[in-house]
Amino acid sequence: MTDTTDTSESPELAPESAEIADTSPDIDLAEALLAKDQEIADLKDRVLRALADVENTRRRLDRDKIEATAYAVTGFARDMLAVADNLRRAVAALPADGFDGVRAGIEATERELLAIFGRHHVAKLGITAGAALDPNQHQAMIEVPSDLPAGSIVAELASGWTIRDRLLRPAMVSVARAPD
Known part of the structure; x- marks a missing residue:
């Protein structure tokens, strides 16, 4: 058997492929x-x-x-504000004479609630009559005729509260309006 493959072509392929690599266009x-x-x-x-x-x-x-x-206690503190408001209303509703024991008990409960609020950085806003209405801290509920300048606070209807540096509930206030 004779091999018909020409081995002379193999050595020529290597130089040609190297030559093609060197002369590739655009590289x-x-x-x-x-x-x-x-x-x-x-x-x-x-x-x-x-x-x-x-x-x-x-x-x-x-x-x-x-x-x-x-601020984890925010929701709970907001719910407890109703209790604080009701304790304050209970003390205000008692007649001046008598019920001294009941008054003392309610006031002691209110003091304890305020102390607990203090431990959790819940504080009551200080509202003064005649101060200008601050929409970041106050919620105007009604306008009343007054000698005070228009837009100033006449009375506090419900206390405002903060938790740390955030407003928990705005103070609900009555606001002076200009006389008719």
Whole structure:
């Protein structure tokens, strides 16, 4: 058997393929290097932005956790304000004479409730008659004719409360209006 394959072609293929690689059109190594450098710079930028985003998310979650802990009793405190209001109304409704024991008991309960509020940073807003209405702390319920300047507080109808630095409930007030 004779082999009909010509082995003289094999050595010629290697130099031709090397020659083709060297003479490929539009391949500029400097441009390819610049393109790769730009790609590396873009990837570094993306990584840095991703790291910054992760850090910002971590900080936001830490802040949210602190706030959630600090203001966890907000709903409960808001519900308990009705109890504080009713205790104050009960004391005001008692006649001046008699019921001294009942009055003392209700006032002691109110003091204890206010002490508990204080331990949880719930505080009553200080409202003074004649002060200007502040929509961030007061809710005008009615307008009444008064000698006070228009828009100033005449009387407090229900106490306003804060929890730490946040408004828990605005003070419900009557406001002076200009005389007719």
